[in-house]
Amino acid sequence: MANKTSKKPAKVAKKAATKRVTAKAAKQRKTATRSSARKPTKAAAKKPPAHHAMPKASATKTKSPAVAAKPALLxxxxxxxxxxxxxxxxxxxxxxxxxxxxxxxxxxxxxxxxxxxxxxxxxxxxxxxxxxxxxxxxxxxxxxxxxxxxxxxxxxxxxxxxxxxxxxxxxxxxxxxxxxxxxxxxxxxxxxxxxxxxxxxx
Structure with a gap:
């Protein structure tokens, strides 16, 4: 009877330890997944944002052509x-x-x-x-x-x-x-x- 009783707590302790290790590993995987979602890959970092695909219209106003000077009167x-x-x-x-x-x-x-x-x-x-x-x-x-x-x-x-x-x-x-x-x-x-x-x- 004594042997059976001593084996049972050891088994429970082992099971609890395994459960803790499994939970810790799951937590690490979850953290890694979130980090990878936030951090862009090198290929994504090199790709310019969509709004840079087309050049912006120039803000400089077009100047009207210079008016020809009126001829001098002699x-x-x-x-x-x-x-x-x-x-x-x-x-x-x-x-x-x-x-x-x-x-x-x-x-x-x-x-x-x-x-x-x-x-x-x-x-x-x-x-x-x-x-x-x-x-x-x-x-x-x-x-x-x-x-x-x-x-x-x-x-x-x-x-x-x-x-x-x-x-x-x-x-x-x-x-x-x-x-x-x-x-x-x-x-x-x-x-x-x-x-x-x-x-x-x-």
Whole structure:
């Protein structure tokens, strides 16, 4: 009987110890699982967050293009335009013509274009020039303080001869003042005649 009694407590103690070891191991496994869930793997650490996948829109505001400087006005209010060929420099000259002269400039340019389809244009010596390819320039415009001067380079060959005299034997002028009526029919006739004559080579 004594032997059986002594064996029983030993068995119970052994069972209790095993249970404690099992519980401790389970607790360690649980702690390790939580730690691994919190700590990312090396591969996960290298992967950038999803919000870095697309670049952010720039916060810098787009600046509006610089406004081109207005051409300076030379003596007599004549616009200073760089030498160039085509319609663009002529339109820049007309846009810079001061006051009432701008409207007259627009009317003159439109009349010339209507009268001589395909007319060639340029700005040289701060004056718009009009010509025909292969024939040279037949007309120019220039601003003065109180009037616009239209120069016909073969004016002496026009009929009737334009009224303004010139130091050049061939050139004649038409001066247009602010309150002068513009005889567009006569002007168109001079432009057409001038475009059919040999022009100036400049």
């Amino acid at each position: 003596s007599g209010g004549n616009p200073q335009i760089a030498k160039d060929y085509g319609d663009a420099p002529v339109q820049a000259y007309i846009a810079a013509m001061p006051g009432w002269k701008r409207d007259v400039g627009l009317r003159l340019d439109a009349l010339i274009v209507r009268t001589v389809p395909g007319v060639h244009k340029a700005v040289k010596w701060n004056s718009p020039l009009y010509g025909v390819e292969g024939q040279g320039w037949f007309l120019s415009i220039h601003c003065f303080t109180k009037y616009i001067k239209v120069a016909f380079f073969r004016g002496m060959s026009l009929r009737p001869v334009p009224p303004g005299e010139s130091k050049s034997k061939d050139t004649r002028y038409l001066d247009i003042h602010e309150d002068d009526p513009l005889d567009e029919a006569q002007l168109a006739a001079w432009v057409k005649q001038a475009s059919q004559l040999p022009g100036e080579r400049m």
